[in-house]
Amino acid sequence: MIAEKMKGLVKNNSVIRQMFEEGKKMAQEFGAENVYDFSLGNPNVSAPEAVRENAIRLLKEESSSDIHGYMANAGYPEVRKAIADNLNLRFNTNFDEGNIMMATGAAGALNCALKAIINPGDEVVTFAPYFVEYKNYVANFDGVLVVTEPDKNTFQPQLSDFEKNVGPKTKAVIINNPNNPTGVIYTEDTIKKIADILYKKQEEYGSQIYIISDEPYRELVYTDTKVPFITNYYKNTLVGYSFSKSMSLPGERIGYLVVPSECDDFPDLFNAVVIANRVMGFVNAPSLFQKVIAGCLEEKADIAYYAKNRDLIYDSLVSYGYNCVKPEGAFYLWIKSPVENEKEFVAECKKEHILVVPGSSFSYGGYVRLSYCVSYETIKNSLPGFKKVAERYGLK
Amino acid sequence: MIAEKMKGLVKNNSVIRQMFEEGKKMAQEFGAENVYDFSLGNPNVSAPEAVRENAIRLLKEESSSDIHGYMANAGYPEVRKAIADNLNLRFNTNFDEGNIMMATGAAGALNCALKAIINPGDEVVTFAPYFVEYKNYVANFDGVLVVTEPDKNTFQPQLSDFEKNVGPKTKAVIINNPNNPTGVIYTEDTIKKIADILYKKQEEYGSQIYIISDEPYRELVYTDTKVPFITNYYKNTLVGYSFSKSMSLPGERIGYLVVPSECDDFPDLFNAVVIANRVMGFVNAPSLFQKVIAGCLEEKADIAYYAKNRDLIYDSLVSYGYNCVKPEGAFYLWIKSPVENEKEFVAECKKEHILVVPGSSFSYGGYVRLSYCVSYETIKNSLPGFKKVAERYGLK
Numbered sequence: 001m002i003a004e005k006m007k008g009l010v011k012n013n014s015v016i017r018q019m020f021e022e023g024k025k026m027a028q029e030f031g032a033e034n035v036y037d038f039s040l041g042n043p044n045v046s047a048p049e050a051v052r053e054n055a056i057r058l059l060k061e062e063s064s065s066d067i068h069g070y071m072a073n074a075g076y077p078e079v080r081k082a083i084a085d086n087l088n089l090r091f092n093t094n095f096d097e098g099n100i101m102m103a104t105g106a107a108g109a110l111n112c113a114l115k116a117i118i119n120p121g122d123e124v125v126t127f128a129p130y131f132v133e134y135k136n137y138v139a140n141f142d143g144v145l146v147v148t149e150p151d152k153n154t155f156q157p158q159l160s161d162f163e164k165n166v167g168p169k170t171k172a173v174i175i176n177n178p179n180n181p182t183g184v185i186y187t188e189d190t191i192k193k194i195a196d197i198l199y200k201k202q203e204e205y206g207s208q209i210y211i212i213s214d215e216p217y218r219e220l221v222y223t224d225t226k227v228p229f230i231t232n233y234y235k236n237t238l239v240g241y242s243f244s245k246s247m248s249l250p251g252e253r254i255g256y257l258v259v260p261s262e263c264d265d266f267p268d269l270f271n272a273v274v275i276a277n278r279v280m281g282f283v284n285a286p287s288l289f290q291k292v293i294a295g296c297l298e299e300k301a302d303i304a305y306y307a308k309n310r311d312l313i314y315d316s317l318v319s320y321g322y323n324c325v326k327p328e329g330a331f332y333l334w335i336k337s338p339v340e341n342e343k344e345f346v347a348e349c350k351k352e353h354i355l356v357v358p359g360s361s362f363s364y365g366g367y368v369r370l371s372y373c374v375s376y377e378t379i380k381n382s383l384p385g386f387k388k389v390a391e392r393y394g395l396k
Numbered sequence: 397m398i399a400e401k402m403k404g405l406v407k408n409n410s411v412i413r414q415m416f417e418e419g420k421k422m423a424q425e426f427g428a429e430n431v432y433d434f435s436l437g438n439p440n441v442s443a444p445e446a447v448r449e450n451a452i453r454l455l456k457e458e459s460s461s462d463i464h465g466y467m468a469n470a471g472y473p474e475v476r477k478a479i480a481d482n483l484n485l486r487f488n489t490n491f492d493e494g495n496i497m498m499a500t501g502a503a504g505a506l507n508c509a510l511k512a513i514i515n516p517g518d519e520v521v522t523f524a525p526y527f528v529e530y531k532n533y534v535a536n537f538d539g540v541l542v543v544t545e546p547d548k549n550t551f552q553p554q555l556s557d558f559e560k561n562v563g564p565k566t567k568a569v570i571i572n573n574p575n576n577p578t579g580v581i582y583t584e585d586t587i588k589k590i591a592d593i594l595y596k597k598q599e600e601y602g603s604q605i606y607i608i609s610d611e612p613y614r615e616l617v618y619t620d621t622k623v624p625f626i627t628n629y630y631k632n633t634l635v636g637y638s639f640s641k642s643m644s645l646p647g648e649r650i651g652y653l654v655v656p657s658e659c660d661d662f663p664d665l666f667n668a669v670v671i672a673n674r675v676m677g678f679v680n681a682p683s684l685f686q687k688v689i690a691g692c693l694e695e696k697a698d699i700a701y702y703a704k705n706r707d708l709i710y711d712s713l714v715s716y717g718y719n720c721v722k723p724e725g726a727f728y729l730w731i732k733s734p735v736e737n738e739k740e741f742v743a744e745c746k747k748e749h750i751l752v753v754p755g756s757s758f759s760y761g762g763y764v765r766l767s768y769c770v771s772y773e774t775i776k777n778s779l780p781g782f783k784k785v786a787e788r789y790g791l792k
Contacts, residue, residue: 051460104677139675265397281507282503288647
């Protein structure tokens with residue numbers, strides 16, 4: 001008999017993951033070239049060549065115990081130092097290795113952060129539409145997710161709604177910037193206003209409210225819009241980062257958590273996230289890939305590839321009459337469904353062997369998410385299908 | 397302000413991990429060759445050469461997305477199939493890939509298993525002395541750890557005490573075989589008796605009780621004693637395995653969980669452990685190392701190395717008058733403290749730059765644990781110190 005908390009999860013297993021597995025089956029049935037799977041954020045661009053070179057060099061030159069052995073639960077000090085230095089250069093921050101914990105991807109980083117601070121019943125505010133796992137992550141610690149509505153045109157957060165949502169039980173705010181699933185970047189102005197509200201609320205309630213900034217898409221930006229580094233705007237900010245998207249390493253589960261010394265209750269907070277890493281069973285971020293990424297922090301995946309994809313899919317869908325949010329970052333396109341129940345639209349797309357994810361999976365119906373981290377050909381070959389569906393709905 | 401549950405953990409941070417970090421500091425102060433750090437199970441033996449060769453071959457020959465991309469949360473099907481086949485050959489079982497979930501080490505596997513089945517207040521029985529993290533793992537899901545006393549001579553479980561401990565609230569039993577910290581192997585007779593008790597109790601209470609078998613030391617055996625594969629003795633058995641010790645890859649966090657089809661509530665149970673893997677933030681076991689280990693399942697680290705260490709440390713300490721349990725497996729020596737409070741003994745050892753872990757860290761005072769997965773020289777050079785301490789206590 002499985003645990004009560006798991007029953008709902010087993011029943012409503014992740015739609016995104018189900019689509020991923022269904023896409024694989026459809027590829028077997030119809031041929032991979034005839035299925036246009038836009039369901040998962042699984043990068044099509046290769047990892048930078050430096051990743052391969054570094055990995056092979058480490059495997060050849062370093063001793064087994066130096067690259068595969070245990071290290072401190074927070075990670076190799078020299079890796080953490082390299083990341084701190086890199087962040088300091090780019091964001092004018094002042095971190096050292098004592099502020100960085102290597103983590104098992106951003107998902108691991110976020111769970112460590114939440115485990116460290118959330119008491120049962122504490123509220124965690126986030127912004128719709130949001131990555132579906134936030135709800136599960138918060139539920140892992142019996143916290144309660146509180147959702148802020150977006151502006152229906154820009155998909156920036158509705159700050160008046162946010163202000164109402166932050167109450168005496170609020171312990172954390174999860175921000176995902178650039179945003180999955182909308183591709184929107186929350187502007188510096190938005191971040192400043194969020195920080196102002198939180199400073200005011202902390203004082204009002206005599207509480208500590210931490211921003212947990214989930215930033216796997218930080219490097220994937222196609223415009224001049226700046227992605228604010230939130231520790232520079234708000235003191236109690238933890239940053240979860242992953243190399244999954246920026247270096248195309250999602251399977252390797254490598255990322256980090258930044259805990260600035262300015263946070264309230266540092267160093268207890270830092271100790272708590274590292275202990276959380278240990279007791280939840282992560283123990284440490286995978287060892288070889290800690291060293292691999294430390295040797296190529298300047299590298300990133302080929303953004304131009306995604307930029308080209310973005311232009312093709314956005315321009316084409318708009319020309320067919322679809323209403324889309326123009327993405328500034330990440331590799332997702334947020335498409336307004338031509339019918340109120342977007343699951344009907346998803347089903348219509350599937351008839352054309354096109355897989356997209358219903359917005360209800362991000363707690364925001366009426367839209368669908370398309371991941372354009374696929375091959376250019378996949379996008380090109382999917383266009384007739386999208387056009388047919390548009391015509392069926394009489395979009396133009 | 398950190399979470400209430402974390403406060404105790406931060407205050408009493410793992411003694412073992414603290415020693416590991418202290419050992420590194422002492423090595424800097426006195427020179428690594430003058431510090432005898434027996435605190436952590438961090439293998440000194442190199443990973444098999446096939447690990448390096450496989451990893452380099454995969455990095456050179458396979459596409460980036462095939463080795464670093466997302467796969468199903470349970471892991472690559474072909475890797476899971478290879479593991480199932482290997483187990484079937486060795487243990488006469490009947491698994492396929494649908495019974496194997498790749499996990500982030502045994503720690504990840506155990507947490508997924510517990511998340512899948514434990515409701516708050518459920519009891520999980522284990523056997524003293526036990527790996528200290530079991531308490532934390534069970535607490536992650538608000539379960540209650542119930543501890544069974546060992547026979548004070550053989551350190552096999554006291555089965556009469558076990559029988560008393562299994563009640564209507566018992567949901568799981570964690571068995572660690574070969575055992576950390578004692579090096580004892582629970583015999584086939586012991587396992588059969590445990591299975592009999594659990595079958596009886598399940599019927600008595602109309603409940604489901606799962607054995608979670610934690611087996612990172614399965615391959616490290618120095619005698620002819622058989623380590624029973626528990627799925628062959630008890631239907632509701634999940635097996636957590638790690639390549640950390642058998643292939644000297646503790647930093648890589650690679651292991652698996654076996655969920656036999658015969659388990660009650662399979663396939664819900666299998667779905668639940670895989671969803672647990674996802675929602676706790678592991679997402680999947682590290683991708684490259686899934687493929688690396690699948691290519692060398694026949695390999696294991698050099699057991700003869702540990703056997704030689706074991707003979708030297710055991711024979712020497714016994715000759716100095718120490719009372720030790722002769723280890724049959726794993727790479728730990730369980731030493732009776734010459735004084736009741738073993739922390740005094742630990743302090744005396746430290747004066748000789750010898751680091752061992754107090755038994756109270758395994759909820760069993762009066763003993764200390766020594767990890768002999770170090771270099772032969774470390775053991776040899778530590779012996780004069782052990783002798784001095786023995787003389788101070790007048791052991792001979």
